[in-house]
Amino acid sequence: MAIVTDNILMQLVRGTLGKQLTIYERNGQIIMAAKRGPSTKKPTQKQLEARHKMTIASARAQRLMADPEIKAYYESLAGPGQNAYNMAVKDAYRSPEVQNIRLEGEDVVVTAKNEFRVAEVEVKVIDAEGVITESGQAVLGRNRIDWHYKATALPAGGKVIVVAENLPENQTVKELLLT
Incomplete structure (x- = not known):
């Protein structure tokens, strides 16, 4: 691969020359490289x-x-x-990352991160028999990382399931067992 500078001819040429050389532009630089062909190896x-x-x-x-x-x-x-x-x-x-689920009284606080942004966080409270007692959307906190959900009750022996979703609708599910 070679980066071309100060060559008026190459400023105008793009594409493949024969079956040997490719000329293209990337980020404002003109690049000359050997033409690549399809791989003969079977993909892993x-x-x-x-x-x-x-x-x-x-x-x-x-x-x-x-x-x-x-x-x-x-x-x-x-x-x-x-x-x-x-x-x-x-x-x-990539999917969002649920880093932490913690309980602050009846509040469920979820720390969720994504390289861009977490679009929504859903919280489900499940009792010891596996029945969903409540569910709803968490509200984004001031620090733009923690999501807060006010639960009416957190039954002992149950669990809290958190579903974090980003803009492209990738989801990450994490749960916290209640003691």
């Missing part, structure tokens, strides 16, 4: 899983780009050489 299981995950992320990102507000949000986060779609794919590739 991890590669196939990553490709499948990327296909899903791409489809979710395309759906997000249809909403002008969300597109503007991702556009505001894009750096040099990036665009809103790149940011949306990056967001759709």
Whole structure:
């Protein structure tokens, strides 16, 4: 790979020359590289899983780009050489992280993070028999990381299930056993 500078001919040429050389532009720089061909190796299981995950992320990102507000949000986060779609794919590739669930009296406080933003957090309270006694949306706190849910009762022997979701609708589920 070579980066071309101060060559008027290369300023105008893009594409593949024969079957040997490719000339393209990335981040304002002109790059010459040997033409790559398709791999002759069979993809590994991890590669196939990553490709499948990327296909899903791409489809979710395309759906997000249809909403002008969300597109503007991702556009505001894009750096040099990036665009809103790149940011949306990056967001759709990863799920939010539920770092902590803690109880403060009858309040359930959930610490959830995402590289971009957590869209919503749902809290379900389940009794010892496995019946959902209540559920609802948590409210984002002032620190923009903690989500608060006011439970009416937290039954002993039950559990609290938390579902954090980001803009592309990736979900992370975590539970806390009540003692």
